Amino acid sequence: MYSELVLNDEPKAVLSETIRTLRTNLQFASVDKELHTILITSSMPGEGKSFIAANLAVAFAQSGSKVLLVDCDIRKGRQHYIFGSHNKKGLSNLLLEDIKTKYNEYINETKIKNLSVMFRGMTPPNPSELLGSDKNKELVSILKANYDIVIYDSAPINAGLTDSLIMSRLVDGVVIVSACKSTPKNLLMNTKKSLQNVNANILGVVLNRANGGAKKYYGHYYG
Numbered sequence: 151m152y153s154e155l156v157l158n159d160e161p162k163a164v165l166s167e168t169i170r171t172l173r174t175n176l177q178f179a180s181v182d183k184e185l186h187t188i189l190i191t192s193s194m195p196g197e198g199k200s201f202i203a204a205n206l207a208v209a210f211a212q213s214g215s216k217v218l219l220v221d222c223d224i225r226k227g228r229q230h231y232i233f234g235s236h237n238k239k240g241l242s243n244l245l246l247e248d249i250k251t252k253y254n255e256y257i258n259e260t261k262i263k264n265l266s267v268m269f270r271g272m273t274p275p276n277p278s279e280l281l282g283s284d285k286n287k288e289l290v291s292i293l294k295a296n297y298d299i300v301i302y303d304s305a306p307i308n309a310g311l312t313d314s315l316i317m318s319r320l321v322d323g324v325v326i327v328s329a330c331k332s333t334p335k336n337l338l339m340n341t342k343k344s345l346q347n348v349n350a351n352i353l354g355v356v357l358n359r360a361n362g363g364a365k366k367y368y369g370h371y372y373g
Contacts, residue, residue: 154201154204154205154232155204155232155233155262156169157205157208158208161212169202169205169209172202172206172209173206173209173210176188176325176353179323179354183322185323187293187294187300187301187320188299188302188322188323188325188353189302189314189317189318189321189350190202190203190301190304190325190327191304191305191324191326191341192306192328192329192341193306193308193326193328193333193337193340193341194306194337195306196332197327197328197329197333197358198329198359199303199306199327200232201232201358202325202327202356202358203219203302204232204233207219207267207299208262210299210301211262211264212263212264216264217264217266217300218257218265218266218267218293218296218301219265219266219268219300219303220241220300220301221240221241221270222241222281222302224240224242224271224273224277225273225277225305226273226305227269229267229270233260235258237269237271237272239256239271239272240256240268240269240270240271240272241269242272242273242280243271243272244268245289249285249288249289250292266297277311277313278311278312281313281316281317282316286320287320304317304318307341307344308341308344315350318348322351323351324345324351325356326352326355326356327355328355328356328357329359330358330359332359338355
């Protein structure tokens, strides 16, 4: 069975080193303040943002940081598939609870040291409203206070969704994932413009799948 957790399964692979370079670049991306919360998004579905988010979380965990990966693509998130788990409850369910006393019940430990995951949960009828709620803003603050790094895997921006634009204002920085020879340039520019319009801190762009292949991923980071 093919595993997407390349950094864990093939730590000496070229791709693994590339992800570690991305981690290092992000650590130096903000001169004025440390990055504790990072949003990973893309222009359209299928560009590999969830793959990048998962492996970047592994990279930070392997460096000794206490890491939480949150699947906030509560419409079609797939982190539970990547980590081979169920999606019976997650972020969307937690936002209907008392987050201060219940959030730990929605965090799943993984086989990777220092790495925990919160899956997306059941798809609600109002994803944007949930993510824009005061409870979600409070949750972001709570998780930031309890983890060294929190990585949010968010929805694509040019799918007519505002989810990532809402989340981008709650985090320290945003990384855009783009697929080589797949993402139209105008869509990528629209994504950048949309994030700039809400004053998001864009950290850079990851060019994914630069070597082609349905199950081969290769990333380059552009500041």
